[in-house]
Amino acid sequence: MQLQQLAYFLAVVETRQFTKAAEQMRVAQPSLSQQVRALERDVGAQLLHRVRGNVTLTEAGEALLPIARRIVGETENAYRAVRELDDLGRGRVRLGATPSLCTGVLPETLAAFRRSYPGIELFLHESGSRDLQTALSEGTLDLAMIIDSRERRPEPRIAARALFVEELVLISAKDAPPPVPGPRMSVAELAGCPLVMFRRGYDLRDTTVAACRSAGVEPTFAVEGGEMDAVLELVRAGVGVAVVPSTVVDDGFRITRFTAPGLTRTVRLASRRDVEPSRAVRALRDAVTGFLDEASRVRPLITVPVGKRA
Missing domain, CATH: 3.40.190.10 (Periplasmic binding protein-like II)
Structure with missing residues (x-):
């Protein structure tokens, strides 16, 4: 098993094509294919399913992938x-x-x-x-x-x-009615707010939903599935409100802070x-x-x- 073979293998995995991988590695495509086949002979297993126009990992390839990334990455660290x-x-x-x-x-x-x-x-x-x-x-x-x-x-x-430690706040559109009468609100009051919610697996989604359930309420979503930029723009347009870190908020939003102990993240x-x-x-x-x-x-x-x- 050679370092160059692992680098070629990673390039194929990243691009899903031998031709694109060869272009990325600046080597002739037949040479790259030969080196990947040599790697498969060395490890004694097929690493890639070769289908015209697309390449996918075999079970053996899945097992080798994190190890190859670690070896190539640490070698680059040493040179650097x-x-x-x-x-x-x-x-x-x-x-x-x-x-x-x-x-x-x-x-x-x-x-x-x-x-x-x-x-x-x-x-x-x-x-x-x-x-x-x-x-x-x-x-x-x-x-x-x-x-x-x-x-x-x-x-x-x-x-x-x-x-x-970063404070989390509720933001809403400046021209929309305020979510509560005062400058602060309890987490339980989120039950009455239509939330613009992040996609599943997003840290802020997990934090917001967990805080609501700890307060004994179930959040209501106006729309869900966005990344940060999309969530901010949807709130700005008046679709709903969102719980976000205070560091991402500009003057275009109304900010409502949570009552003590508030919401924070480390x-x-x-x-x-x-x-x-x-x-x-x-x-x-x-x-x-x-x-x-x-x-x-x-x-x-x-x-x-x-x-x-x-």
Whole structure:
């Protein structure tokens, strides 16, 4: 089994076609096909179902996939760490984050990082917390900003440190009637609100539904199935209301906060326990924590560092 064979195998899995995989790897298609067949001979099993116009994984291919990703990813990390020994003028960091964090705190954070380290390449992967932990475990991400969840068991290879506690608020269209008479409401009062709800598997959906049921009510959905941008625009259009992190809210919405103890979520920065981070990864890690510490002082109602809550 050779590293190049695993890289070719991953390219085929990603593109679903040998021709596209060969183009991506900048190699002749017959050569790539030969190397994948050699890999199958080495492992003693067929890895791919070859159907004209589409390629799918066999059971053996499914088993090899996370291992191949981890091997190729860690090899790339090793090469990158050696190249970065001179200085931080170059390097690469693969960062994962949930959609709400990509919309909220990350743009300003990454802009500040780019100003300090313009030579470091940044790759951003947007997904749910569970998928981000899997990607970290497989070695395809260096860092991930994830949402804490009691229901989600942590991956054994993943270490996650708390970054901040974020307040969740109810937003509605500015020209729509307010959901309640005053500036605050109880979680139980969500029972009478038509919610614009995120898709299944979305962290905010799970948090909102769990909070309602803990308060003894069942939420009502005006529409469901959206990502963050779609939810915000649907609320702006007056379709319904939504529970969102305060960091994604702009002046175009009416904000209603929840009565004590309110709704919050803990954001954590996750990384692999068994991989020594490169200098570029350490620089981004420090930049994220430093920026959020500063943001908490400027906007204390939006982000509150763990251990500093009133």
